[in-house]
Amino acid sequence: MCRVSNHPAQNIMSIKSSLYTITLVLFSVCLFGNTSCAQQGNKQKVLIVYLSRTGNTQAVAKMINEFTGGDLVELELKTPYPANYQTTVNQVAKENETGYLPPLKTRIDGINKYDVVFIGFPTWGMQLPPPMKSFLSQYDLKGKTVIPFNTNAGYGIGSSFETVKQLCKGCNLKEGFTTTGGKERDAILFVMKDGKEKQVRDEVKKWLKDIGIIN
Numbered sequence: 001m002c003r004v005s006n007h008p009a010q011n012i013m014s015i016k017s018s019l020y021t022i023t024l025v026l027f028s029v030c031l032f033g034n035t036s037c038a039q040q041g042n043k044q045k046v047l048i049v050y051l052s053r054t055g056n057t058q059a060v061a062k063m064i065n066e067f068t069g070g071d072l073v074e075l076e077l078k079t080p081y082p083a084n085y086q087t088t089v090n091q092v093a094k095e096n097e098t099g100y101l102p103p104l105k106t107r108i109d110g111i112n113k114y115d116v117v118f119i120g121f122p123t124w125g126m127q128l129p130p131p132m133k134s135f136l137s138q139y140d141l142k143g144k145t146v147i148p149f150n151t152n153a154g155y156g157i158g159s160s161f162e163t164v165k166q167l168c169k170g171c172n173l174k175e176g177f178t179t180t181g182g183k184e185r186d187a188i189l190f191v192m193k194d195g196k197e198k199q200v201r202d203e204v205k206k207w208l209k210d211i212g213i214i215n
Protein backbone atom coordinates (compact mmCIF):
# COMPACT_ATOMS: atom_id res chain seq x y z
CA MET A 1 0.00 0.00 0.00
CA CYS A 2 1.24 3.44 -0.83
CA ARG A 3 0.10 6.26 1.38
CA VAL A 4 0.51 9.87 0.39
CA SER A 5 0.20 12.36 3.16
CA ASN A 6 -1.79 15.52 2.66
CA HIS A 7 0.79 17.35 4.70
CA PRO A 8 3.55 18.94 2.48
CA ALA A 9 6.22 18.72 5.21
CA GLN A 10 5.56 15.00 5.65
CA ASN A 11 5.85 14.44 1.88
CA ILE A 12 9.21 16.25 1.78
CA MET A 13 10.47 14.12 4.70
CA SER A 14 9.36 10.99 2.88
CA ILE A 15 11.13 12.03 -0.37
CA LYS A 16 14.29 12.89 1.60
CA SER A 17 14.25 9.50 3.27
CA SER A 18 13.82 7.72 -0.11
CA LEU A 19 16.70 9.68 -1.62
CA TYR A 20 18.86 8.78 1.38
CA THR A 21 18.06 5.08 0.93
CA ILE A 22 18.80 5.18 -2.82
CA THR A 23 22.14 6.95 -2.20
CA LEU A 24 23.05 4.36 0.45
CA VAL A 25 22.22 1.46 -1.88
CA LEU A 26 24.21 2.98 -4.78
CA PHE A 27 27.18 3.61 -2.50
CA SER A 28 27.12 0.00 -1.24
CA VAL A 29 26.94 -1.39 -4.79
CA CYS A 30 29.90 0.76 -5.80
CA LEU A 31 31.91 -0.14 -2.72
CA PHE A 32 31.29 -3.86 -2.58
CA GLY A 33 29.88 -4.80 -5.94
CA ASN A 34 32.26 -4.40 -8.84
CA THR A 35 35.29 -2.75 -10.44
CA SER A 36 33.62 0.12 -12.27
CA CYS A 37 33.65 2.60 -9.41
CA ALA A 38 36.28 4.55 -11.36
CA GLN A 39 33.46 5.96 -13.42
CA GLN A 40 31.23 6.65 -10.41
CA GLY A 41 32.85 9.63 -8.83
CA ASN A 42 34.39 8.24 -5.65
CA LYS A 43 37.33 6.56 -7.33
CA GLN A 44 40.51 7.70 -8.98
CA LYS A 45 40.30 9.83 -12.10
CA VAL A 46 42.15 8.20 -14.98
CA LEU A 47 43.86 9.76 -18.00
CA ILE A 48 45.31 7.62 -20.79
CA VAL A 49 47.71 9.53 -23.05
CA TYR A 50 49.25 7.72 -25.99
CA LEU A 51 51.37 8.17 -29.10
CA SER A 52 50.70 5.85 -32.02
CA ARG A 53 51.73 5.93 -35.67
CA THR A 54 50.31 2.68 -37.00
CA GLY A 55 47.59 1.95 -34.42
CA ASN A 56 49.10 -0.75 -32.21
CA THR A 57 49.73 1.37 -29.11
CA GLN A 58 46.33 2.98 -29.69
CA ALA A 59 44.70 -0.47 -29.57
CA VAL A 60 46.32 -1.17 -26.20
CA ALA A 61 45.27 2.28 -24.96
CA LYS A 62 41.66 1.49 -25.88
CA MET A 63 41.82 -1.85 -24.05
CA ILE A 64 43.08 -0.12 -20.90
CA ASN A 65 40.28 2.41 -21.30
CA GLU A 66 37.69 -0.41 -21.50
CA PHE A 67 38.87 -1.72 -18.13
CA THR A 68 39.50 1.55 -16.28
CA GLY A 69 37.24 4.14 -17.86
CA GLY A 70 38.57 7.70 -17.81
CA ASP A 71 39.77 9.96 -20.60
CA LEU A 72 41.66 8.78 -23.67
CA VAL A 73 43.92 11.33 -25.40
CA GLU A 74 46.09 10.85 -28.48
CA LEU A 75 49.29 12.90 -28.62
CA GLU A 76 49.53 14.85 -31.85
CA LEU A 77 52.32 17.09 -33.06
CA LYS A 78 52.06 20.62 -34.46
CA THR A 79 54.16 19.30 -37.36
CA PRO A 80 53.45 15.60 -37.94
CA TYR A 81 56.26 13.18 -38.83
CA PRO A 82 56.66 12.27 -42.52
CA ALA A 83 54.69 9.31 -43.89
CA ASN A 84 57.91 7.67 -45.04
CA TYR A 85 59.30 5.25 -42.44
CA GLN A 86 63.03 5.73 -43.09
CA THR A 87 62.74 9.54 -43.19
CA THR A 88 60.99 9.36 -39.83
CA VAL A 89 63.66 7.06 -38.38
CA ASN A 90 66.34 9.55 -39.48
CA GLN A 91 64.45 12.55 -38.09
CA VAL A 92 63.84 10.82 -34.75
CA ALA A 93 67.54 9.87 -34.50
CA LYS A 94 68.50 13.52 -35.00
CA GLU A 95 65.92 14.71 -32.44
CA ASN A 96 67.18 12.20 -29.89
CA GLU A 97 70.76 13.32 -30.51
CA THR A 98 70.06 17.02 -30.07
CA GLY A 99 67.41 16.70 -27.35
CA TYR A 100 64.85 18.47 -29.55
CA LEU A 101 61.34 18.38 -28.08
CA PRO A 102 58.76 18.59 -30.90
CA PRO A 103 55.90 20.99 -30.02
CA LEU A 104 52.59 19.26 -29.29
CA LYS A 105 49.31 20.15 -30.94
CA THR A 106 47.46 18.24 -28.22
CA ARG A 107 46.54 20.25 -25.15
CA ILE A 108 45.29 18.70 -21.94
CA ASP A 109 43.37 21.19 -19.87
CA GLY A 110 43.11 20.58 -16.13
CA ILE A 111 45.64 17.78 -15.86
CA ASN A 112 45.64 18.38 -12.10
CA LYS A 113 42.28 16.63 -11.76
CA TYR A 114 43.73 13.23 -12.69
CA ASP A 115 45.06 10.79 -10.08
CA VAL A 116 46.28 8.09 -12.46
CA VAL A 117 48.01 8.80 -15.79
CA PHE A 118 48.75 5.95 -18.21
CA ILE A 119 51.30 6.88 -20.88
CA GLY A 120 51.58 4.72 -23.98
CA PHE A 121 54.16 4.81 -26.79
CA PRO A 122 55.98 2.64 -29.31
CA THR A 123 59.74 2.10 -28.98
CA TRP A 124 61.51 4.43 -31.42
CA GLY A 125 65.25 4.03 -31.95
CA MET A 126 65.29 1.94 -28.75
CA GLN A 127 64.20 5.07 -26.84
CA LEU A 128 61.16 6.97 -25.62
CA PRO A 129 59.77 8.78 -28.71
CA PRO A 130 60.49 12.54 -28.72
CA PRO A 131 56.76 13.53 -28.56
CA MET A 132 56.41 11.62 -25.27
CA LYS A 133 59.52 13.40 -23.99
CA SER A 134 57.76 16.66 -24.94
CA PHE A 135 54.65 15.59 -23.02
CA LEU A 136 56.52 14.62 -19.85
CA SER A 137 58.57 17.83 -19.97
CA GLN A 138 55.51 20.02 -20.50
CA TYR A 139 53.14 18.56 -17.89
CA ASP A 140 53.81 18.22 -14.17
CA LEU A 141 52.69 14.78 -12.99
CA LYS A 142 54.24 14.99 -9.52
CA GLY A 143 52.26 13.10 -6.89
CA LYS A 144 50.24 11.19 -9.49
CA THR A 145 50.33 7.47 -10.21
CA VAL A 146 52.03 7.12 -13.59
CA ILE A 147 51.90 3.86 -15.57
CA PRO A 148 53.79 3.33 -18.85
CA PHE A 149 52.79 0.92 -21.62
CA ASN A 150 54.52 0.11 -24.88
CA THR A 151 54.47 -1.75 -28.18
CA ASN A 152 57.57 -2.49 -30.24
CA ALA A 153 58.81 -4.51 -33.19
CA GLY A 154 60.25 -7.23 -30.96
CA TYR A 155 63.39 -5.48 -29.72
CA GLY A 156 61.82 -4.46 -26.42
CA ILE A 157 61.39 -1.20 -24.50
CA GLY A 158 65.02 -0.06 -24.81
CA SER A 159 65.61 2.88 -22.47
CA SER A 160 62.03 4.16 -22.73
CA PHE A 161 60.71 3.16 -19.28
CA GLU A 162 63.92 4.41 -17.66
CA THR A 163 63.49 7.79 -19.38
CA VAL A 164 59.88 7.97 -18.14
CA LYS A 165 61.27 7.49 -14.63
CA GLN A 166 63.84 10.27 -15.11
CA LEU A 167 61.33 12.72 -16.59
CA CYS A 168 58.72 11.97 -13.95
CA LYS A 169 60.45 12.81 -10.68
CA GLY A 170 58.09 12.66 -7.71
CA CYS A 171 55.59 10.42 -9.53
CA ASN A 172 54.37 7.16 -8.12
CA LEU A 173 55.59 5.02 -11.01
CA LYS A 174 53.95 1.60 -11.39
CA GLU A 175 55.18 -1.44 -13.31
CA GLY A 176 54.63 -0.96 -17.04
CA PHE A 177 53.25 -3.21 -19.76
CA THR A 178 54.89 -4.11 -23.06
CA THR A 179 53.98 -6.31 -26.00
CA THR A 180 55.11 -6.77 -29.58
CA GLY A 181 53.31 -4.68 -32.16
CA GLY A 182 54.08 -4.01 -35.81
CA LYS A 183 57.31 -4.12 -37.79
CA GLU A 184 56.97 -1.09 -40.03
CA ARG A 185 60.47 -1.70 -41.41
CA ASP A 186 59.13 -4.96 -42.90
CA ALA A 187 55.80 -3.38 -43.90
CA ILE A 188 53.95 -5.12 -41.04
CA LEU A 189 51.77 -2.36 -39.64
CA PHE A 190 48.65 -3.05 -37.53
CA VAL A 191 48.68 -6.44 -35.78
CA MET A 192 46.19 -6.00 -32.90
CA LYS A 193 43.44 -8.13 -34.39
CA ASP A 194 42.01 -11.67 -34.13
CA GLY A 195 44.00 -13.97 -31.82
CA LYS A 196 46.64 -11.34 -31.06
CA GLU A 197 44.02 -8.83 -29.94
CA LYS A 198 42.42 -11.36 -27.59
CA GLN A 199 45.78 -12.43 -26.18
CA VAL A 200 46.85 -8.83 -25.51
CA ARG A 201 43.46 -7.95 -23.95
CA ASP A 202 43.85 -10.87 -21.50
CA GLU A 203 47.42 -9.80 -20.71
CA VAL A 204 46.35 -6.19 -20.17
CA LYS A 205 43.57 -7.28 -17.81
CA LYS A 206 45.96 -9.43 -15.77
CA TRP A 207 48.54 -6.64 -15.59
CA LEU A 208 45.92 -4.11 -14.42
CA LYS A 209 44.89 -6.55 -11.69
CA ASP A 210 48.49 -7.25 -10.67
CA ILE A 211 49.27 -3.55 -10.21
CA GLY A 212 46.04 -3.02 -8.28
CA ILE A 213 44.22 -0.78 -10.74
CA ILE A 214 41.22 -3.10 -11.16
CA ASN A 215 39.87 -5.91 -8.99
Ligand SMILES: Cc1cc2nc3c(=O)[nH]c(=O)nc-3n(C[C@H](O)[C@H](O)[C@H](O)COP(=O)(O)O)c2cc1C
Pocket residue numbers: 051052053054055056057058085088089092121122123124125126127151152153154155156180181182183184189
Ligand atom coordinates in the same frame (compact mmCIF):
# COMPACT_ATOMS: atom_id res chain seq x y z
C1 LIG B 1 60.65 5.81 -36.20
C2 LIG B 1 60.45 4.40 -35.70
C3 LIG B 1 61.46 3.81 -34.97
C4 LIG B 1 61.28 2.52 -34.47
N1 LIG B 1 62.27 1.97 -33.69
C5 LIG B 1 62.06 0.76 -33.13
C6 LIG B 1 63.05 0.20 -32.26
O1 LIG B 1 64.10 0.79 -31.99
N2 LIG B 1 62.79 -1.02 -31.71
C7 LIG B 1 61.65 -1.71 -31.96
O2 LIG B 1 61.45 -2.81 -31.43
N3 LIG B 1 60.68 -1.20 -32.79
C8 LIG B 1 60.87 0.01 -33.36
N4 LIG B 1 59.90 0.55 -34.18
C9 LIG B 1 58.66 -0.22 -34.40
C10 LIG B 1 57.52 0.19 -33.49
O3 LIG B 1 57.93 0.29 -32.16
C11 LIG B 1 56.38 -0.82 -33.57
O4 LIG B 1 56.00 -1.02 -34.89
C12 LIG B 1 55.18 -0.37 -32.75
O5 LIG B 1 54.29 -1.45 -32.55
C13 LIG B 1 54.43 0.74 -33.44
O6 LIG B 1 53.41 1.20 -32.63
P1 LIG B 1 52.20 2.06 -33.23
O7 LIG B 1 51.45 1.14 -34.18
O8 LIG B 1 51.39 2.42 -32.05
O9 LIG B 1 52.79 3.23 -33.94
C14 LIG B 1 60.07 1.81 -34.71
C15 LIG B 1 59.08 2.42 -35.50
C16 LIG B 1 59.27 3.70 -35.97
C17 LIG B 1 58.18 4.36 -36.78
